[in-house]
């Protein structure tokens with residue numbers, strides 16, 4: 065793969081930076097940057113197909129343009145959505161690459177896996193820096209050898225995906241951009257989904273682990289699969305309606321209304337129970353020692369305490 069095609073797939077690479085240096089942020093490039101952000105809003109993680117050299121260069125520059133627009137907008141929701149979407153696009157490329165190319169992308173984030181006796185090892189600090197919040201990646205579930213963590217090809221791709229997300233959401237503030245950027249920012253604001261839902265949970269309403277997840281949703285941070293699943297079973301069990309639960313999930317950067325509603329209906333139909341505290345602990349989501357055994361029990365005890373006080 066030549067440098068141009070590599071940069072097209074990986075617009076954060078040093079190859080991309082070199083190419084972008086010689087390109088002006090024209091109106092066309094800024095519009096492509098805006099479209100990149102809007103694609104993230106729509107949850108479209110398919111890469112744009114560009115065939116000619118000029119088009120490829122503009123597409124690479126549109127990544128920098130999008131970051132400039134977001135740096136001016138300072139909108140956490142949009143930035144998180146953009147970062148998640150871009151990392152998913154990169155992941156779809158990585159899944160089709162050979163090992164050498166994956167390692168080339170990984171090197172951009174100082175991820176240097178070592179191969180010893182047919183085993184792939186990654187140094188502990190790098191692993192911790194880019195591993196995701198999920199039981200599978202927790203250190204207690206990993207094989208450690210002399211400060212190195214054993215990983216496989218798929219783990220490496222996932223770690224790089226996370227590194228891309230982190231890098232992409234780390235956008236410097238742009239204070240005084242060109243006029244065109246300001247106009248684009250105004251247009252994007254108009255197109256933002258108007259959510260009626262505000263997450264109004266306060267201490268005493270829900271157990272600390274749930275408050276923690278609601279706080280993350282409020283900040284438009286991504287939640288991993290276990291966290292989403294746990295939160296949905298809990299909200300359903302305490303009697304929250306489908307619309308209200310969907311409204312909370314609408315705050316997440318990769319929200320998809322159809323999928324969310326389908327999953328809520330599915331968990332209701334199947335009658336899934338809320339996991340016990342020890343299971344929540346194994347998900348890495350427990351943040352206190354409430355001694356209630358089950359998060360729903362925590363909620364019920366809290367509700368009856370409130371009723372006692374009002375008597």
Ligand code: SF4
Pocket residue numbers: 271272273274340341342344345349350351352353354355356357358359362
């Ligand atoms: S002990 Fe249970 S209710 Fe309390 S934070 Fe942990 S999982 Fe949640």
